[in-house]
Amino acid sequence: MxxxxxxxxxxxxxxxxxxxxxxxxxxxxxxxxxxxxxxxAGEVGHTFVEAAADFMKQYENVFAEEFGADREGTVPEGHR
Structure with a gap:
């Protein structure tokens, strides 16, 4: 650069x-x-959001198994 x-x-x-x-x-x-x-200028925040989105995409199956895909947006019992 x-x-x-x-x-x-x-x-x-x-x-x-x-x-x-x-x-x-x-x-x-x-x-x-x-x-x-x-x-x-938001570059750092933008980079963080992109990294978080990539992380969630990579591990979405793990989260679905742990918390249930049908419970999107809810907090399971014992995790509040």
Whole structure:
């Protein structure tokens, strides 16, 4: 993926917070900001939903056996 340089101006408190949070996560400020923008744009949430849907599709037979296919949308006794 090609990278584009983006220059932004923020107050010193915001810059310091970004540095501290990036350091705490073991990443560069650039990477930290990039991840924040992706999260805000919904990319992370979209990826999670896709992964969850794939998981459910893979294991739908296991869930049907455990909880019963005719009980879709209900919670079985003992699992509430």
């Amino acid at each position: 090609a990278k584009t340089q983006l220059n932004v101006r923020v107050d010193e408190g915001t810059a310091q917070a970004a540095r501290e949070r990036a350091t705490a996560r073991g990443m560069s400020v650039n990477r930290y900001i990039e991840e924040l923008v992706r999260q805000d």
